Amino acid sequence: MSHREVPAPPGLPDSWRVHLPMFEGPLDLLLHLVKINELEIGDIPVAVICDQFHEYLGLMEELNLDIAGEYIYEAALLIHLKSRMLLPKRPVEDGGEGEDPRQQLVERLLEYRRIKEAAQTLAETHRVRQGIWTRQTDLKELRDEEDDSLDMGEISVFDLLGALREVLVRYDRDHPDPLLLDPAAFSVRDQIDRLIGNMEAGRPFNLIDDLRGRRARGEVVAAFLAVLELARLRLIRLHQTDAGDLLLYRTTRELSQEELEGIPG
Amino acid sequence: MSDKSQIEAVVEAILFVTSDPISRDQLAQVFEGVDQVVANEAIDSVLARYDGADGRGIRVEEVAGGVRLVTRPELHGYLRKFFEVSGRTRMSMAALETLAIVGYRQPITAPEVQELRAVNSSGVLKTLLERRLIRIGGRKKVVGKPFLYRTTREFLMHFGLESLQDLPPLEDFEEVFGGDAEEV
Numbered sequence: 001m002s003h004r005e006v007p008a009p010p011g012l013p014d015s016w017r018v019h020l021p022m023f024e025g026p027l028d029l030l031l032h033l034v035k036i037n038e039l040e041i042g043d044i045p046v047a048v049i050c051d052q053f054h055e056y057l058g059l060m061e062e063l064n065l066d067i068a069g070e071y072i073y074e075a076a077l078l079i080h081l082k083s084r085m086l087l088p089k090r091p092v093e094d095g096g097e098g099e100d101p102r103q104q105l106v107e108r109l110l111e112y113r114r115i116k117e118a119a120q121t122l123a124e125t126h127r128v129r130q131g132i133w134t135r136q137t138d139l140k141e142l143r144d145e146e147d148d149s150l151d152m153g154e155i156s157v158f159d160l161l162g163a164l165r166e167v168l169v170r171y172d173r174d175h176p177d178p179l180l181l182d183p184a185a186f187s188v189r190d191q192i193d194r195l196i197g198n199m200e201a202g203r204p205f206n207l208i209d210d211l212r213g214r215r216a217r218g219e220v221v222a223a224f225l226a227v228l229e230l231a232r233l234r235l236i237r238l239h240q241t242d243a244g245d246l247l248l249y250r251t252t253r254e255l256s257q258e259e260l261e262g263i264p265g
Numbered sequence: 266m267s268d269k270s271q272i273e274a275v276v277e278a279i280l281f282v283t284s285d286p287i288s289r290d291q292l293a294q295v296f297e298g299v300d301q302v303v304a305n306e307a308i309d310s311v312l313a314r315y316d317g318a319d320g321r322g323i324r325v326e327e328v329a330g331g332v333r334l335v336t337r338p339e340l341h342g343y344l345r346k347f348f349e350v351s352g353r354t355r356m357s358m359a360a361l362e363t364l365a366i367v368g369y370r371q372p373i374t375a376p377e378v379q380e381l382r383a384v385n386s387s388g389v390l391k392t393l394l395e396r397r398l399i400r401i402g403g404r405k406k407v408v409g410k411p412f413l414y415r416t417t418r419e420f421l422m423h424f425g426l427e428s429l430q431d432l433p434p435l436e437d438f439e440e441v442f443g444g445d446a447e448e449v
Contacts, residue, residue, distance in 0.1 A: 024358055024359055024362060024384065025382055025384035026383050026384070027382065027383045027384075068384070068385075070385065074383060112381065112383070114435045115365050115366050115369070115381060115382070116362060116365075118365035118368070118432075118433075118435060119358065119364070119365040121433060122361050122365055122424060123356070123358070123361050125424050126356055126361070126423070128338055129338070129423060129425055130341070131336075131338035131341030132335045132336055132337075132338050133335065133341075133344055134333060134336075135282070135283065135333075135334065136284060158394065
């Protein structure tokens with residue numbers, strides 16, 4: 001928990017500044033409420049805590065502070081718990097007491113408190129150890145060979161990302177932008193003519209191989225659209241082999257003049 | 266290379282030069298044909314030179330499975346002034362909480378960290394990764410195969426721990442603080 005200064009509303013003196021405790025999260029706030037009410041974590045009066053939790057959220061809202069979704073979620077959990085506490089306890093068959101509905105909340109609070117205290121200890125250690133200086137030797141400079149390899153055990157995702165970025169930068173440098181081609185250079189109609197011209201009746205025509213032979217991305221797209229158009233006009237049949245190859249077969253149908261004109265450029 | 270004082274001198278020289286903790290085994294490797302016990306004794310006597318002696322600015326610390334020379338923490342202010350460094354990095358409470366969770370509950374996934382803190386912790390995890398205090402060590406074999414986070418050697422060095430076993434047990438806090446936690 002830390003304190004955050006909320007600036008005074010505009011037009012009001014600075015002394016209106018409010019000191020509002022800031023919490024690390026809803027569990028931190030709950031622990032705070034348990035503490036100021038001098039409650040036992042194992043026996044929390046849910047109704048009281050629930051109301052105070054909502055009061056705090058209301059205060060945050062009044063001060064125009066953003067309320068994180070986690071708080072709202074926790075507030076809903078508390079209301080749910082409060083309502084369950086109001087229900088009569090369901091009798092348990094073996095005669096013992098049923099599970100306390102608060103059990104989960106208690107466990108979460110205890111675990112969070114343990115973590116929080118561990119964090120305080122780390123903070124103290126951190127503070128002391130900040131004062132300890134070590135030598136700044138870079139062993140790499142001492143080694144005879146120029147070796148910028150990393151110890152595998154110490155490689156992190158960020159090293160990989162860094163390496164990737166370097167590769168990409170180098171790739172861009174070694175591969176300058178290609179010459180720009182006229183985007184209209186490849187028309188669907190030309191591709192239809194080309195495909196039909198290359199197909200022989202009864203012989204399979206491998207589409208993937210054909211597309212690999214295209215020189216530019218735009219040509220591939222045009223050829224693909226041409227195939228769709230040919231299939232729509234039932235001038236070809238499409239067949240996919242088990243190996244994933246796409247084979248085209250020319251049908252016996254011929255293209256009428258009317259259809260030819262209907263094909264988009 | 267069997268003269269004891271000579272071996273001690275070499276150990277001290279290596280410690281003087283290196284910044285990362287060096288394990289005893291690594292040190293002993295330098296002395297070919299020297300009995301392991303003798304090498305270890307030499308190392309111990311070098312460590313003893315710096316141990317608790319008044320008027321010394323450095324000491325040997327055993328951390329992350331090795332030994333290294335460090336300055337004494339009380340000299341921090343002077344070093345800062347001399348090197349004109351304003352301060353050292355600070356760590357937010359959110360970062361420390363998250364670090365504590367990963368430290369004590371590793372390997373752990375981001376959703377599990379979030380569950381414990383009841384606060385979205387992905388940003389904090391990222392910061393800790395960048396500072397190399399935690400690392401990604403595998404994926405959990407559950408739906409979505411989330412990353413498993415672990416602490417690093419850097420973490421041990423930062424907090425002066427020889428190994429993870431040196432983390433104070435969580436239960437200790439219950440004893441120290443009794444039934445109720447103290448807010449700081």
